[in-house]
Amino acid sequence: MDWRRLDLNLLKTLAVMLEERSVAQAAERLFVSPSAVSHALARLRRAFSDPLFVRTPQGMIPTTRARSLERPLSILMSSLEDARGDPHESFDPAKTQRTFRIAAPGALDLTLIPALTRVLRTRAPDWSLAVETFERRSYEADITSGRIDFVLSVGGHTPTGERIASSVLWEDELVVLAGRGSAIYSTHEALSIEDYLTQRQIYPMPWPVTQNFLDIKLARTSRHRTFALSVPSYAALGEVLETTDLIASMPDRTARAILRSHPTLRIVRVTPPQRSNLSLLWAAMGQPEPAQQWMRNAITEAASSVPRGAPEPNSPDAP
Structure with missing residues (x-):
């Protein structure tokens, strides 16, 4: 598909439809008629060569192709919202809504994930965190496409490329x-x-x-x-x-x-x-959006608050 020929206003309709999964509700949010939404969907289906949504008794269910566009569209819309603000005003996560997706080993369910959730509930109460199981494989495509925002990698054995940045959070x-x-x-x-x-x-x-x-x-x-x-x-x-x-x-x-x-x-x-080290991986391409940068800092801060379990080698409690 040639993006230069796509009416980018259609992407706004697609983003709202992915959230509402209803033509009538999407029309209400967009301040247009239901027929205008239906017309936009018809153009989107031709552009993507995909039905995008299938009508069922439970509502308009997105196809696999439509779901693959959900995360990139969310990032795009959030970036546009950030760009509309005062460039001299610091980013305030409490005034925004975001969903971040992280791949993390199960051991972090008891340590870093609770600590990060506390930070988010205090400073970014309208943000959501989705954690999926970490696998030992390359996450470059997931990160650069926006499907995954961050990967928490154990042992430093997760393959990375030039488009992936990383930092060590702690040593286990x-x-x-x-x-x-x-x-x-x-x-x-x-x-x-x-x-x-x-x-x-x-x-x-x-x-x-x-x-x-x-x-x-x-x-x-x-x-x-x-x-x-x-x-x-x-x-x-x-x-x-x-x-x-x-x-x-x-x-x-x-x-x-x-x-x-x-x-x-x-x-x-x-x-x-x-x-072994616990590392944080993220996309290294271009200037990070404020929300992405804030989340990275929040993860780092949460990691620093998780106490060690074993005594230091030279402490009185060490064996």
């Missing part, structure tokens, strides 16, 4: 969480990798073992962990660890978060320490 240390039934519960020393590998474990990760940075590292020396239970999230860990002899490995901040609701569990450090 892999620790073990154990309950009273575990053989390592009473230990006051850091657990060696050899002893660590003798323990039967829970695997609470959303990606396969073959994609986990620790298991990849162990496999290079023909060593492997033994899993008695694999689960897709961290939700059941506390209860299982309290009532069995199993242990679970996780980032130290996540372990500290679980301890808040399961205080009888213990954090045990591993030696030599296994560490």
